[in-house]
Amino acid sequence: MFRGNHPTRVDEKGRLKVPAEFKRRLDELYGPQFFITSKDGKRAELYPMKEWERIEDALAKAPSSGAKKKFLDVTNYYGQVVEMDAQGRLLIPQLLREDATLAGDVAVLGMQTYLVVANDAKHRAQLAENPLTDADIDALGVVGI
Amino acid sequence: MFRGNHPTRVDEKGRLKVPAEFKRRLDELYGPQFFITSKDGKRAELYPMKEWERIEDALAKAPSSGAKKKFLDVTNYYGQVVEMDAQGRLLIPQLLREDATLAGDVAVLGMQTYLVVANDAKHRAQLAENPLTDADIDALGVVGI
DNA sequence: TTCTTAGTGGAAAGAAGTGGAATAAAGTGG
């Protein structure tokens, strides 16, 4: 399970330095291959290949639907298979770099099974715009939060 | 399985440069022959010959129907058998080039068993017009996305 | 302070992409 925010950087060549703690986890649980994509074009999502394949399988079994088609259209448009090098860096596709403004300082967030890579300022703004409400929390139905 | 987006170009002669990664996959799994066609005239679909034959076989076994007739009418109207040259380029039929506006920058999307070739700007516009919403994702019912 | 690990920049080698010339094929008119 990936959790928390690990600030890092994207260099001029568009390479993301995977924070050491996440890298260690990834090396031990998965191979060096990832599927990097986006559902909204505003931030990147980094899936270990196995996790992404699991999602593809689940989708393949689901009946055809507009939502499914859209999902594939979007994720395959932004998506690309990427490999992490020995230095723990991986190249973010240009399209994603541009649309999600991934350059310089970025936040890498652990989202349990995958990672989110976001422009820090943009992410803050989005949180401010669309805050978590008491109603949202109630809807979760989980005790102890 | 083909996945992700590999931007490439169609040159003035109407030749599509197959992105190297897809080319490698195709060379290893299939021959240099493809069936290029379209279901809507808005973007091209590129099937390795074997995959297209599989579809034809499945159709042949299906009973006659309006849907089947339409499918054959459209795919055979736009369709053509094409070969990839040693440089990884293949000639897109003129009709398809015109209708789907395939010139200059195009996106080649991996769609598991086949590839989609779309005008980049057009595809983006389509995504913007019809974005993937939280409700869509919820509707998929897949965990871990 | 010294050792180890994390992060960064960049040069060199190799691969990918591109244009266009040469060759072949198809089409057209006499």
Added chain:
DNA sequence: CCACTTTATTCCACTTCTTTCCACTAAGAA
């Protein structure tokens, strides 16, 4: 039916970009 014109295809050679790897710097632990 032949010769000529035009179009299409193949292949070579150049350029550009990408990837890989090496080496340095910085930061933190012993």
